[in-house]
Amino acid sequence: MDILFFKIAFLAYFLSTIGYIASILVRRVVIAKTSTWILFSAFAIHTIYITFRWVKTGYNPVTNLHESLSFIAWVISGSYLAFQMKTKTRILGSFVSPLAFMLMIVASAGLGKVVSIPVILQGWWVAIHTILSLAGESLFALACMAGIMYLIQDNLIKKKKSYRFSRLLPPLGDLDRINHICVLWGFPLLTLGIIAGSIWARTVWGSRWQCDPKQVCTVISWFLYAFLLHQRLAIGWKGKKAAVLSIFAFVILLFAVVGVETFFVTMHSF
Amino acid sequence: MSIILIGMNHKTAPLNIRERLSISCEDNDALKVIKSISQVREAMYIATCNRVEVLASVEDVEKGLEKLKTFIFSHGNLSRGEMKECLYVYRDVDAVRHLFRVASSLDSLVMGEPQILGQVKDAYRHSVEQKASGIILNKLLHRTFHVAKRIRTETGIANNAVSVSFAAVGLAKKIFGNLRDKTVLLIGAGEMSELAARHLLNNGVNRIIFANRTYENAVRLANDFHGVPVGFDLLEDKLKEVDIVISSTGAPGYIVSEEMIVKALHRHKNRLMFIIDIAVPRDVDPAVEEIDNVYLYNIDNLQEIVDENLRSRIEEAEKAEAIISEEIISFTNWLNTLEVVPTIVSLKRKSEKVIERELEKSLSWMRNLTEGEREKIRILASSIVNKILHDPITSLKEESQNSGADPYLAAVIRLFRLEKGE
Numbered sequence: 001m002d003i004l005f006f007k008i009a010f011l012a013y014f015l016s017t018i019g020y021i022a023s024i025l026v027r028r029v030v031i032a033k034t035s036t037w038i039l040f041s042a043f044a045i046h047t048i049y050i051t052f053r054w055v056k057t058g059y060n061p062v063t064n065l066h067e068s069l070s071f072i073a074w075v076i077s078g079s080y081l082a083f084q085m086k087t088k089t090r091i092l093g094s095f096v097s098p099l100a101f102m103l104m105i106v107a108s109a110g111l112g113k114v115v116s117i118p119v120i121l122q123g124w125w126v127a128i129h130t131i132l133s134l135a136g137e138s139l140f141a142l143a144c145m146a147g148i149m150y151l152i153q154d155n156l157i158k159k160k161k162s163y164r165f166s167r168l169l170p171p172l173g174d175l176d177r178i179n180h181i182c183v184l185w186g187f188p189l190l191t192l193g194i195i196a197g198s199i200w201a202r203t204v205w206g207s208r209w210q211c212d213p214k215q216v217c218t219v220i221s222w223f224l225y226a227f228l229l230h231q232r233l234a235i236g237w238k239g240k241k242a243a244v245l246s247i248f249a250f251v252i253l254l255f256a257v258v259g260v261e262t263f264f265v266t267m268h269s270f
Numbered sequence: 271m272s273i274i275l276i277g278m279n280h281k282t283a284p285l286n287i288r289e290r291l292s293i294s295c296e297d298n299d300a301l302k303v304i305k306s307i308s309q310v311r312e313a314m315y316i317a318t319c320n321r322v323e324v325l326a327s328v329e330d331v332e333k334g335l336e337k338l339k340t341f342i343f344s345h346g347n348l349s350r351g352e353m354k355e356c357l358y359v360y361r362d363v364d365a366v367r368h369l370f371r372v373a374s375s376l377d378s379l380v381m382g383e384p385q386i387l388g389q390v391k392d393a394y395r396h397s398v399e400q401k402a403s404g405i406i407l408n409k410l411l412h413r414t415f416h417v418a419k420r421i422r423t424e425t426g427i428a429n430n431a432v433s434v435s436f437a438a439v440g441l442a443k444k445i446f447g448n449l450r451d452k453t454v455l456l457i458g459a460g461e462m463s464e465l466a467a468r469h470l471l472n473n474g475v476n477r478i479i480f481a482n483r484t485y486e487n488a489v490r491l492a493n494d495f496h497g498v499p500v501g502f503d504l505l506e507d508k509l510k511e512v513d514i515v516i517s518s519t520g521a522p523g524y525i526v527s528e529e530m531i532v533k534a535l536h537r538h539k540n541r542l543m544f545i546i547d548i549a550v551p552r553d554v555d556p557a558v559e560e561i562d563n564v565y566l567y568n569i570d571n572l573q574e575i576v577d578e579n580l581r582s583r584i585e586e587a588e589k590a591e592a593i594i595s596e597e598i599i600s601f602t603n604w605l606n607t608l609e610v611v612p613t614i615v616s617l618k619r620k621s622e623k624v625i626e627r628e629l630e631k632s633l634s635w636m637r638n639l640t641e642g643e644r645e646k647i648r649i650l651a652s653s654i655v656n657k658i659l660h661d662p663i664t665s666l667k668e669e670s671q672n673s674g675a676d677p678y679l680a681a682v683i684r685l686f687r688l689e690k691g692e
Contacts, residue, residue, distance in 0.1 A: 087447070157444065158559070160571045171447035172542060239542055239563040 002052035005045055006070070010108060012042030013073070013101040020094035024168060032090045036081075039097055043077045050074060068134055069107035073100040075138035079182065087174045095145050125200035129193055136190030137253060140225070143182035144250035147243035150175040154240055176239055179246055180232060187225050194222065217256030224249035271311070271608075272331045273406065275365035276338050276357065277323030280379050283356035290347060292317040300324075303341060305402045309334035312404040314397040314411070316372075318389045320379050325369060327406045331361060366410065366601055370594045373414045374421040375428070382427040382583050387418045409604060417597045424593065426586040430579035435466040437575040438546050438567070439473055442514055445544050445565055453477045455512040456497075457505065457526070458519030459487055462548050466516055467495060479512060481505050483519070509534035515545045517553035528557040531564060548572070606670045613679050614663050616688045621655045 019035030053067065080096040153169045169175075201207070228245045231237040278288060304313045304324060313326040324342070328334030343353050360368045371377045373390045394411045397403045403411070422428050431437040446452055452475050456467050459482060467478055478497035481504070482488035488499035500508055509515070509530055519525060526545070535543065547554040547568045559566040629636075629648060636644050666682065669675040682688065 153444075157441070157565050160567065160574070171443060172445050173447035176542075177447075236541075241562065 002049055002056065005049035005052060006108070009042050009046040009049055010101075010104050012038055012045060013077075013097065013104050016042060016093075017097045017101045020097045024091075024094055029090075032093065035097065036084060036090060036093055039077060039093060039100075040081055042100075043074065043081055046070070046074050046077070066107045066109065068130070069103045071131070071134050072138045072141070073103035073107065075135050076100055076103075076142055079139060079142050083178055083181075087170070087177070091168055091170055092146065092149070092178070095149070096142070099141075099145070125196050125203070129196040129200055131193075132189050132196060133193030136186040136188075136193055137257060139182045139186030139189065140246070140250050140253055143179045143186065143246045146175045146178040146182065147246045147250075150179060150243040151240070151247075154243075172239065176242065179243060183225060183228060183232075183246055187229055190222060190225070194218065214256055217252055221249045221253040221256060224252065271327060271329060271406070272334075273325070273327050273362055273365045273410070273605075274331060274335055274338070275323060275325045275360040275368050276335070276342065277316070277321060278356040278358065279321035279323075279377065282358055287348065287352070287356055288320070288322055291322045291342065291345060292319075299400075300345070301397060301400050301402055303345075304338070305400065307334070307337045307341065309337055312397075312407040313402045314393055314407060316390060316393040318386065321372070321377075323372070325365065325407070325410075327404070335359065363598060363602060366598055367594060369410065369414055370417045370597060371591075373418040374590055374594070375418075376421075376587055376590055376594075380432060381580075381587060382429075382432070384428060387415070390414065390418075406605070406608070410601065413597065413601050417594060420597075421590045421593055425589040427583055427590055429586075430582060432576055432579050432583065433465075434548070434569070434572045434576055435462055435469050437572045437579070438466045438516070439469045441546075441565070441567060441572075441575070442470065442544055443473070445542055446513065448474070449476075450474045451476050452513040453479065453511055454514045454516065455479045455481060455508055456491070457481045457515065457517040457553065458483075458521075458549065459491060460518040460548070463516045463518040464491070466546065466548075470514065471495065475514070479508050481508065483521075506530050506533070510537045513541065513543060515543070515554075517545070517547050518549045519553055520549070521553060522551060524553060524555045526554040526558065528555050528561070531558050531561055535561065535563065546572070603671050606673055606675070607667055610666045610670045610675050610679060613682055613688065614666060617659065617663070617682065617686060620686060620688060621659060622652075625651050625655060 016035045016039035019031055019038060023032035023035060076096055077100045080092060149169055150172060153172055153175065224245065228242060228249065232242055301313060301315045304310055304315060309328045309330050311327045311329060313324065316323045324338055326338065343350055373387050375382050375386050378386050431440045442449060454470055454475050456463055456478060478495050479500055480488045480491040480497050481500050481502060483502050485501045492499035517526060543564045545554055545558060545564065545566045550569060552568060554566060558564055666675060666678055669678050
């Protein structure tokens, strides 16, 4: 039953991706609007799927790669839809929708597999740690995307070229706000996620901090986000610098989440 | 019955000729005169600053056209030779196409401008009020408004600013998104900067500060726009408060230096700033452009946007022409069915009469039946007749679409012994 929901959501993500890309190619708002609705239904069905999984597995909806990716796709689409309601930034959808779809493709590889969860990963703290961290990371991903779009748009307006392309992108002010709100919300989520993780690490590994490469990378990027928030809130940073820093911080975070294992030996390999 | 359109526009006639015609036509209600021409069944008269046109449905094209031309010559007070060079005449499909193009602003001086549709609507309203419109013009004009609306929504013909001041507003929106809580500083005065200020106000800008070397001028402008006047001594101070700067003074050197902007931004907490320099020679130091979060545009930059937008409108016009061709087909189909309509009506009327008569004859034996049963027989009779007539009527309509209905019409009239106008 839950697999069916995953498949329907998958299809809906696919359709909205096609729709968004088509809307850019033929420049028709109607198609983009329809795509937003399709994405919305994809999100709704995806929500049902995740709820099902949650009930089925008992306590933790996010344990393996399949679930993590599908969860990230869910958070990203959900946040985008929330922004869509607040600001007219439909074009962001043509970045978010394909991303969510790609995550779903990779996630579908592990579809339906019932993984026996190792004892070390059982417990409420793991669930809280993974859910909060992944939600925070997803918001940072969105912030990074808004930041990239900001830099593109900034460059187009500065260089006074390609007005046609610049017309497709949202206004700088909106992009900056999305970037800010995503960091603002993502930061406490990641912070709590890290705290939950360290509490649990103490119970399993005996100490809160292991100097593991993954932990180090995450903490570095956490400091970068903290710095960014401070500059924004206290100094009044806006625009380009904030965009650049949010992209840079996300690259490090991404390395912490997926890249570390290829280069270092880590005890946190999940 | 044919549709003709006769007139002149900014491309074919110089202003002084258009002027004479449109003024003389305004004086003595042109539509009444046109309507009084015996050949003209329906008419509409459009006069704007760029065109004077008469749209009419006439019974005899040649005669009607001749009389309409005479009307225009006499009203323009011009020699035939002079007028003939400026005048264009379209018939039937071409007339429909021309009207569609005019209303969709494809034929306008500034392609995509929105006023023309309203002017065509006014002209049509006038025609309706004067009872000069009939079945063809009503359908044609409603179709025209539909086409214009389709083109407006389905193509980008009306998108993107084609004037410098609108381009500036477009850019401001591209930078800030919403202009509601933004403040504008207008340095100096001038037609273009005032126009830009007006557009910005229409787009919801919060406040405008007017700075002028002569304080009285600043006060005058501030009164016009409900803004705040300041002298040049406060210029640097005010830069801290504003998001958009429009400068157009006659000063020989730079009025806004890089240092001033850096300072303003520092106090301004690094907000975004959009500076429009439409002065020649320039008012704002070009080095300002290098500062982060500052976007500086001069008059040439804005003109480039306008040029590009005009080019993209021309591209969009091709899409619009395709829509028009499509709509012309559906309109001419309707127009063609018009010729078979009277025959179909009389055919139906005749068959209804037959049913009526036969039912009357059967009344004697039907008396034994209940009301319900009699009703059923009546329904049966008319449904049999309708079934039989359905195919010939459909075929007639189909033939009319290919404008080959004449022999069939003659045959139907002869076979069913229909009297004309029955």
